[in-house]
Amino acid sequence: MLQLDAVDCHYAKVHVLRGVSLAVGAGEIVSVIGPNAAGKTTTLRVIAGLKDVSGGAVRYEGEDVTRRPAFERVRRGLILVPEGRQIFPRFSVLDNLLMGAYQRPDRHDLDRDLATVYELFPRLHERRGQKGGSLSGGEQQMLAIARGLMGRPRCLLLDEPSLGLAPIVVAEIGRTIKALAARGLTILLVEQNAAMALELADRAYVLESGHVSLQGQASELRQTDVVKRLYLGA
């Protein structure tokens, strides 16, 4: 469904991604784990079209989208939930959700989608009239994910959804991701929280200083010494 072929990427002269190749099949949960500054977020920004590549290709649903602008990718259901709970703090929860459906041609008729999202996140329904900025960290993350869902993604890109959240909230987000995958959504999950990422994912990639150092079934990766020592703290 989604494929990166030897993607290179620079920020000015800094070589951030060195020949990153990865693939996500339809209906899979795939994780990318790795330390700070390994290029995880950049990988997602490249896929979403927010950052231009300096080499290689991004393929989505069998088509080369490397040169396609971000908004076209969103329109095709390739939707990023950015890092750090980015929402519009001064917009109400409802308005934040509606913004997620902006690119859809049927954006004036969203009651069904809202109902689905509220069912998944009852708290957002309770707080739909509140300002986005008044929500707790966990709720803001839920709002960011829910906003992504309003765009009817076929492939959802999640950037560090557990960042800075309490363990109990992280567990809740984990359950949500599982539930979404169970509905057939394809998910690419980028995480520093390797334990969570490897538990949720079918397959995983380990990204280190801009290249893929390890890849395989999540269950197998969890058993390797390197991952155990470096990422799981065992």
Place this chain on the structure above:
Amino acid sequence: MILRLVLWSALYALPIFVRSDFLLTILIFTFIYGMLGVTLDLIFGFTGQLSMFHPAVFGVSAYMTYLLASKAGLPFWLATIPSALTAVVLAMIVGSICFKFRLKTFYFAVVTLAFAEVIRLVVLNWNSVTNGTLGLVVTGRPTVWLPGMGVVAIKGPVAWYYLTLVSLTLTVIVCARCLSSWMGRCFGAIRLNEDLARTLGIDVFRYKLASFAVGNALASFAGGLYGYYTAYIDPGYLSINQSMDVLAMVLLGGQGTLIGPIVGSLVLTSLPHVIDLRAEARAILYGAILIFTILVMPRGIVGTFNAWRARRAA
């Protein structure tokens, strides 16, 4: 909402009670500059793009409207339309260049300023058409087509008052309509967080360009009116000072409030008449007011007032 209706009605009823030409003149200038302020607010206050291009469309339209009316014999109200189209074309060219290169904040301001300067120099040196530094004396009166009455000439302060007030009202209505639609939400998203806007699938380039084109097109009408009202056009219309004055009105009245710039325009237009000062002293006073506003109430007069009302209601 009610407060706003009352204020607008009061403006429309004013000439019935007030016959002072002096007051009406100040208000006419307020309305024309208000149009510039409101349209700059659309681009700057709502979409977050600090444009310095306003004097260029203002000046070019002043020249074009008059030249089309005098040389080509078009009635004033028809001559404003090609001027507005020219403003759109200019905005598209300048906007495309700036937004393609993703120029933001001060970079965008400086580049639009540079384009405005280029256009000013063209106007200044194109003697055969613009008469250079000497400027043009505008003869004739603007005519307006009214249903039932046909084409009538605008004469006297009261007629001018209504012409400019209606123009301002239409400007505000068009801007408000843009802002209350999905387009307005996209403008807001771009202002607040451009990267996030892109993530949501907003074609940032297109919406920035739309905001810039609409703002400049509407601003062009102010140029046509101003030229006829003052009966004189010179290249000073396109100077940086105009940009600064309009920006000062937007900041003083309250950016992102749409009607704030009109209040700012009223204050800055009437101030020199209320306080009789020499030009140098006036510039100092302007500067002081601007600095004071930015430091003490960055949301401007209307923004601060709205916040106060919201607090009281809560």
